[in-house]
Amino acid sequence: MLKAFKNHINENLPFLKEGKLLIAISGGLDSVVLTHLSKQAKLHFSLAHCNFNLRNEASNADEDFVMHLAEDLYVEVFVQNFDTEAYAKTHKLSTQMAARELRYDWFEELSEQLKFDYILTAHHADDNLETFLINLTRGTGLEGLTGIPQVNKKLVRPLLSFSREALETYAKANNIAWREDATNASTKYLRNKLRHEVIPKLKEVNTELLSNFEKTINHLQDSKSLIVDAVSKVQNEVVSEEGDLIKFHIAKLQQLSNTKAYLYELLKDFGFTQWKDVYDLLEAQSGKQVFSKEFRLLKDREYLLLTRISSEENTNTIQVSENTKKTETTLGDLLFEEVETITETSPNCIFVDKDLLKYPLTIRHCKKGDYFYPFGMQGKKKLSKFFKDEKYSLLEKEKALVLCSEENIIWIINKRGDNRYKVTDKTNSILKITFQK
Template sequence: MLNLFKEYIQNNLPFLQKSKILIAISGGLDSVVLTHLCHQLKLNISLVHCNFNLRGNESDGDEEFVLSLAEDWDLEVFVDSFDTETYANENKLSTQMAARELRYNWFTELAEQLHFNYVLTAHHADDNLETFLINSLRGTGLDGLLGIPEVNNIFVRPLLPFSREDILDYATANNLKWRDDSSNASTKYLRNKLRHDVVPFLKEINPQLLQSLSKTQNHLQDSKIIIEDSMARIQKKVVSIEEDNILIDIKKVQKLSDPKVYLYELLKDFGFTEWDDVAGILNGQSGKLIQSRSHRLIRDRKHLIVTELPSESNFESIQINDENDIVVLPMGNLSFEEVNKISTKGLSSIYVDKDLLKYPLTVRKWEKGDYFYPFGMTGKKKLSKFFKDEKWSLPQKEEALLLVSNDNKIIWIINSRMDDRFKLTNNTNQILKISFQNET
């Protein structure tokens, strides 16, 4: 296997030969064999081990084993300990998903801080088969059927061409020692049930099962390339970017042969899972919203808007005194300048009667019940009604900031409409120009 592994690295992953590498090692058979193979090839490797504290003394034993192995083979090793169950509860994750998130986040952070080029994991052909079966049972899309990617950013799986049997034979022939995880014997987890009960039966039916799967996934990968080419053309027609939001033209999507399928391809990277609801939003009411763990999909009048979930941190109100010339806001700068005459007009600048202002002024978020007197109109209007009439989207309303006088009168919906009560008149003595400049 060593010669086959060496040949595979040279032909398919040659970049590993000149890279600084972390190997994720649990102490189990697969990761010990991967470490031994890379060590034999004299690759520039260090080890990284996670103690998830899920199996008591057994977890601590794995850590001690990895430390001893690193010492025997004269390898640098990094170890961290996690309170996995607490993390799972706080983030509403299964224990397995919590452990996965913790290790991949730490591996990425460690690689960035210490300038490792790649992180190797010991996934092999049987793992890939199990992943294929799990994703099939869950009703995955094409990406799920492609299985475990060999290279995914900094993560590389050089054992994917090799079976569990190949790995065991190599370990036995080289008198390697490893740790057995007792949880792997339990069939309460779907992956273990497939490993112990289903896969052996499938291999009995087809002894060349792993080779057949590899061929199937190669065909699926070819199909994916065709789909991606087609989606690139469709995306240019139906998708636009406005600030940090993704806008999908509803009418253009509805004219496609199968809108649900195209929506899936357009939105699959944003974590949405309820695809019937996603398809239904095309014909839903304006304002309807679907949320994933990371993004929102909002049905506006003409577009579906994809935005990141808003930050939980609240905007802190900012006070402005008479002597302030420039005020820095999260999204740009607000400037104040006394002038003799009006020189430019537009949404980004207003001219007000300075004598009507009561200091300190405040920049704040809009609140339910806020109202103002729109410039050029008679009478007052609630901001919620103004936003509706102006057809502001939900993200636009969430980001709206107000400039407010100390008597709580709204001077300006910044970068939009000013209040008529502060307009210039024949009696105006001091003209104040207030301008907003977006952050570049």
């Protein structure tokens, strides 16, 4: 196996020979064999071991084993202890997910601090098959059927093409000791149930299961590449971005041969799970929304609008004193300047009679019942009616800001001023207010 491992590195992962590597080691068969193979292949590496404190003395025994192994092989080792159960409770995660999050966060931290080029994990061919079957039983798209990637940014899995049987044969032939995790024998978890009860039966049916599975994965990955190319072409035609807003043109989406498939590929990375609701937005009334944990998808006339859910409260106000020259808002900056005469007029600039203002002025989001007296018009108008006439989307309404004197609106910022504060021939002091993005 050592020869096959060296050939695999030379042919498929040659960058590992020159890199500074960090090997994630648990003390189990897989990571111990990876460590020995890497030593024999003369790779430059250190070890990183996580003690999750989930198995009492067994966890400490694993740590001791890894420490002695590092000493025997003359390699550097890093050990980190975690209170995994407390972390899981605080972050509302399963114990397994908490351990995974803690592990990879720490590996990344070590990598950044100590300048490791790559992080190596000991996932092998059987792990890949188990992951495939788990995703298959839970329901997944093509993404979940293409297996564990051999290289994912800084994460590298050099044993992915080797079976667990091959690793065990190598370890026994070379008198390599390892630690057995008793929980791996339990069928309480789906992965273990597949490992001990399902996959052995499949191997009985077909002794070439793993090699055939590898071929299938390669075919699926090729298919995925075709899909990526097709989606990239469609994305250029139907998707546009305006700052932090992503817009999907509905009519163009509906002209595609498989609208649902393209919509899934375009939105799969934004955490949506209620896919029927997402697809139904195409035919829904304007204002209909679907939420993921971090994002919102809104139907607005000709578009689906995707934005990140804001944690900011729309009840916050900004006060502007009489001496203020510049203030920042969520939309941009407001500049205040006393001038002698009115010059240019535009939506992003207004001139008001300063003597009519009552300080401090306030900047806030719109609220129900707001009204103003639109500049150049007679009478008042509700903001809700103004927004409807101006064809504001729900997102634009939520983002809109007004500048106020006490409760009176002076300006719908960057849109329309109020007639009550206009400059007249009786004005003695003119204030120019400019909006800058």
